[in-house]
Amino acid sequence: MSLLSVDRLCIGPVDSAAAPIVDGLSFTLSRGDSLAIVGESGSGKTQAVLSLLGLQGAGLRVSGSARFDGIELIGARDSMLDVVRGTRIGMVFQDPASSLNPYLTVGMQIGESLEVHRGLSRAESHRVALRLLDAVRVADAARRLLQYPHELSGGMRQRVMLAAALACRPELLIADEPTTALDATVQRQLITLLRELQRDFALSLLLITHDLGVVGELCTRTLVMYAGRVMEEGDSERLLRAPTHPYTQALLRARPRLDTDPDAPMFAIAGSLTRAEISPLACCFAPRCEHAVDLCYRLRPPPESVADGVRHCHRRPEDIATAPG
Amino acid sequence: MRPHTTSPGMRAALAALACVVALVIVGPWFSPYACDEIDFSGTWSAAPTLVHAHWFGTDSLGRDLFVRTLCGGRISLLVGAVSTLVSLLVGVACGAVAGYIGGRLDGLLMRIVDVLYALPFMFFVIVLMVLFGRHLLLMFVAIGAVNWLDMARVVRGQTLALRERDFIAAARLSGLSDLQIIRRHVVPNLFGLVAVYAAVTLPQVILIESFLSFLGLGVQAPATSWGALINDGAREMDVTPWSLLFPAAFLSVTLLLLNLLGEQLRARLSSRGGPAA
Known part of the structure; x- marks a missing residue:
């Protein structure tokens, strides 16, 4: 059964006809499953998940539907959302x-939602916070509990954030680029931790990232976004191995690899993401796509169901399988 | 990182200020005279002398000036502290709510502040005094009512910056209501700013009280304050200069110390790159 189902979510400025930030995002996340939303900066990933929780930026209008365990989140009142936020998500x-x-102090911040939602006393919430810090593998948790954020390292802080997010035992954890601000070794530890937590806490995970390496390790399903639209969604393993969308292919080719000639120039997707150029009637990736044909500029590709998901592209997978050049 | 060391200037100002406060509180106990007691054995308007224990001399009614200066200090400092506290509580509450909630409530609260700002202060005080009579409590209200306006504006500005920070979003995402966020996250982050502002407000308030008392709108005789004593002393300064000199010196030194302290706090805050860094 699906825990979170988002249907044609659109986010755009209230007072202008400018291109929407998120345009027709749909996906479902089953209980205990994990989904990664991948896309470059500015593709609307963060705004999409923030709007699910009623935190869209000022001056933005959200339409569409997002149901969490049957509860409609879009347009819900704050008092309604406060029941879900922090406790279930x-x-x-x-x-x-x-x-x-x-x-x-760290302890106060972890225990906060317990005090607010569960009515725990400061002492009780501290006891729980101590267990949570242990759960996120913070050494010397009792001492850390009384420290302030500036006394912790970056990785430690992110673990504290995780502990705080997990305090009320939510069913869904949304992680917005949780490893971006951390260095590589800490990233690795955190990914391992997230995987363990997902298992231990029976979490569903919604991960936002632009790191394709993280995706493969953490999430069973992947959704690729570009300019606020879904490009392709499917099984992570298949999608990373055999992408059927030119954008996903290009993203994968642009990854730095150890087995290529270090002196060769790295592959980059030509052009840049320019919202003003995007026509509501065309494929948004067409101007940068090396497989674009005439049709791509005239008609927005409709969703096409594939075996394990959905893709939005006019070209057939076999036509683009061999990348030119 | 938060430096917990204090500069020598700050330590000196704090120590001197503590001396003044201690003197004002315990000093009158060491004198054989009471605040409103007339010493009939001595002379009226006596010069400072050790003989009758009139260390600062007496005023034109024969009351001991040492005791009166310190008792006046009690009132002045009390008015300063209470009024600052009042303006702090009201100002922070109003500013934080207006800044965090925003929208119409923000507009409403800030227009109230604007209207109160436009009110001529002296007129306001005189009306209050006329309507309710002269009372110490009224002085707290009058001064507090005017001083919280600045505090509210400063706090609102700071709150506007704070509410955009990620930890506020994180608090909203953990399901805290607006008031809970204001109480748990906004107000603690205003602490540095408010401390500095309070340190600046305190001498202002003491000055205002002295000013009102000097004009005869402040404390009611026989109670006194530094402003009232300076007023008395100024009338007789050609005959008994000490009756002006001692209260004026106490007032000036206290104001100087408080301003120094405020300045030190401000410098420390800005060296930390703002109150929230």
């Missing part, structure tokens, strides 16, 4: 340094 942000309050 937890979230971790990209930058752990700024998402912790510098004036409160």
Whole structure:
């Protein structure tokens, strides 16, 4: 059964006809499953998940539908959302340094949602926070509990954020680029941790990232976004091995690899993401696509069901399988 | 990183200020005279002398100036502290709510502030005094009512910056209500700013009280304050200069120390790159 089902989610400016930030995002996430939303900066990934929780930026209008366990989230009142936020859905942000309050101890911040939602006393919430810090593999948890964020390292802070997000035992964890601000070794530890937590806490995971390496390890399903639209969605393993969309192919080719000639120039997708150039009537990736044909500029590709998901492209997979050049 | 060391200037100002406060509180106990007691054995308007323990001399009614200066200090400092506290509580509450909630409520609260700003202060105080009579409590209200306006504006500005920060979004995502966020996340982050502002407000308030008392709108005789004493002393300064000199010196030194302290705090805050860094 699906825990979160998003249907044609659109986010755009209230007062202008400018291109929407998210345009027709649909996906479903089953209980216990994990989905990665991948896309380059500015593709609307973060805005999409923030709007699910009623935190879209000022001046943005959200339409469409997002049902969490049968509860409609889009357009819900804050008092309604507060029941879900923090208790049933937890979230971790990209930058752990700024998402912790510098004036409160770690223990207070982890225990906060317990005090607010479960009515626990400060002492009780501290006991739970101690267990949570252990769960996110923070050594010397009892001492850490009384420290302030500035006394912790980046990886440690992100673990604290995780502990805080998991305090009320949510069913869904949303992680917005949780490893971006961390260095490579810490990233690795955190990915391992996330995988373990997903198992231990029976979490469904919605991961936002632009790191394709993370995707393959953490998530069973992957959704690729470009300019606010879905390009392709499918089984992670298949999608990373045999992408059927030119954009996914290009993303994968643009990854730095150890087995290529270090002196050869790295592959880059030509052009840049320019919202103003995107026509509502054409494929948004067409201007940068090396497989684009005339049709791509005239008609927005309709969703096409494939074995394990959906793709939005006019070209057939076999036509684009052999990349030119 | 938060430096917990204090500069020598700050330590000195704090120590001197503590001395003044201690003197004002315990000093009157060491004198044989009471605040409103007339010493009939001595002379009226006596010069400072050790003989009758009139260390600062007496005023034209024969009351001991040492005791009166310190008792006046009690009132001045009390008015300063309470009024600052009042303006702090009201200002922070109003500013934080207006800044965080925003929208119409923000507009409404800030227009109230604007209207109160436009009110001429002296007129406001005189009306209050006329309507309710002269009372110490009224002084707290009058001064507090005017001083919270600045505080509210400063706090609102800071809150506007704070609410865009990620940890506020994180708090919203953990399902905290607006008031819970204001109480748990916004207000603690305002602490540095508010501390500095309070340190700046305190001497201002003491000055305002002295000013009102000097004009005869402040404390009611026989109670006194530094402003009232300076007023008395100024009338007789050609005959008994000490009756002006001692209260004026106490007031000036206290204001100087408080301003120094405020300046030190401000410098420390800005060296930390703003209150929230």
